[in-house]
Amino acid sequence: MDELTLIQEKLDKVNEWTLDQMRRVKNKCEKFLWEEEAANKGGETIRQMKCRQKRKKIIELFPKFWSTAFLGVASLRKLLNETDKKIIMEHLKTVDVEDRLDVKSGLSKKFSFSHNGIADISGTEIKWKNKRPKHDVVEKGSGQSSTTDVRKSFLEWFSDDHLPKDQDRDEVAETIAYSLWPYAPVYYINATKTSVSMAAGIHADENGLPVSDSTTELRRRKENEKLMEVHAESVNAKEAALTNRWDLKYDLQVETEEKVLRQQKTELCRSIYEKRSEIIKGIPFFWLNAFISHSALADILNEDDHKIFRYLECVNVEEIEDPTLVHMITLNFNERNPYFENASLTKTFSHCVEGEDTNGCTIKWKDSVCNGREYPGDRNVGFFTWFSGCGYGSTGNLDEVAELIIEDLWPNAIKYYFNGNRNYKKESRIVKVCRLWAASNLHG
Known part of the structure; x- marks a missing residue:
């Protein structure tokens, strides 16, 4: 738990530094243009x-x-x-x-x-x-x-x-x-x-x-x-x-200076995120708990999404300049996933002058689970409806769900997993309960 705390602290420092630098960039540009106007x-x-x-x-x-x-x-x-x-x-x-x-x-x-x-x-x-x-x-x-x-x-x-x-x-x-x-x-x-x-x-x-x-x-x-x-x-x-x-x-x-800052932030965070991924692989239902602890994202997950998220092993967010800014959200599932055939799902957001171009992916649902329906369960709207590009699609600014994942959940996943509680004894108890839950449910 001490290692996870240290990782989150490192991410917080990088994010705080980046925000401070971006504020400085805006102030500098504003001052320069004022002087130019004068x-x-x-x-x-x-x-x-x-x-x-x-x-x-x-x-x-x-x-x-x-x-x-x-x-x-x-x-x-x-x-x-x-x-x-x-x-x-x-x-x-x-x-x-x-x-x-x-x-x-x-x-x-x-x-x-x-x-x-x-x-x-x-x-x-x-x-x-x-x-x-x-x-x-x-x-x-x-x-x-x-x-x-x-x-x-x-x-x-x-x-x-x-x-x-x-x-x-x-x-x-x-x-x-x-x-x-x-x-x-x-x-x-x-x-x-x-x-x-x-x-x-x-x-x-x-x-x-x-x-x-x-x-x-x-x-x-x-x-x-x-x-x-x-x-x-x-x-x-x-x-x-x-x-x-x-x-x-x-x-x-x-935008020119923020692009440089984003690249610097990506390089600074790369090894930190890699280390975080290694550690949380051994924590059952890490991403399920992180999502449901986020009040806004929890509202999007329906009962069937909760079941599917039990098989979610890894979430990854990438930021690429190609040449415009592109965000990619990738979900990786383990091989025991009985709901769909995809080992991973990816959703991309391309930022351009006209707005944001959003591309989801096709989810190959298994007939044995869905009984011929597009989405398992009684409701057709949920997190995976949004992820496949239906229902929650955005044509203007970056849609709210994507923004919450990219800007909030991804850099603060450890905080949300522990639901904001920094009590180490309680954290250890949460991990122990999760492991017992995994042992009793994944083979059930």
Whole structure:
């Protein structure tokens, strides 16, 4: 039992190392692509540029568009004090988020984008015409437990040149860049309900948002439809650009490095799995107990499968690059198997761009057992139905049963055999019971 425990510990270490290396690969590829994007200032596609220009022209038709959209973002609205709200509603003309800013007038704030978020900043000093706005003082709680919160002006945040010491990223900037800017039309329409302009003499609610006027509803509805059409166009253009410029590069780089890691893992585990196979050959019903101890796989095995698994001697999972990734699950049965003629059964899963190509095998059932039926017993659905390629076949992602065997049962078979119990006395008792069971049943 000590030897089995040592083998499982070795497998765990290799698997943990592989997962850690794969995480490092993904982080490295993500960082590399972020840096590449940052260097490629002209990374906007022609389609994206046209959509941005088209959106800008339509937005100009909506009075108070940016002030309304800004106040429509709840996480931004709660940052505004009363002075901020007044300034934004009365005087905010446009909001622009670009890779490079060459602003001749207005306020600008520059940020450094990285794969960890938005961090480095430089603001614009605001030259107030009159007095600097006061902070809002808000009382929290009641009685002795009450506290005073001084709410900083949003515009003061805009002019700041640094982040607070306890922060490593600017969440306000991220909200503007990743939410308000790309989804401004959605925020505008949601904020106005029926998108009625405040310029038409409409009253504002307590948050400074316009109240609907039924006389302009039909006209605004048509304008909203045009706005949302352009918004959908912009989103599609961005997704297409990301797919071509980011996703494909990322997937290719990650897959290339993961392929090397998989090969290294295979070599590291080969001798460990061979040693494990030698040891468990002497443990009766090892794989039957491992399968039925796995809660998900146990549900697939019917009563007849349990009987057949008594003759299962070995399970093997191979990973081959041919040239795409191929997984092979092989079951080897002993010669006393009365259920079918096959000495071994193999199921393969070929990973390709279109998905997974699954190939089962033909099981040659013995007539003396099946009485002419395709599958012994009263039920036609079970583990061997899946293994032969019927019933549980997968045409998209790797099917769940195969994934459980390849990713979980195969590397952790010893754990499942002992059902997660690392009590050595109990383990010895389990093996002893299994051997007695084998002696009484295989000859019965």
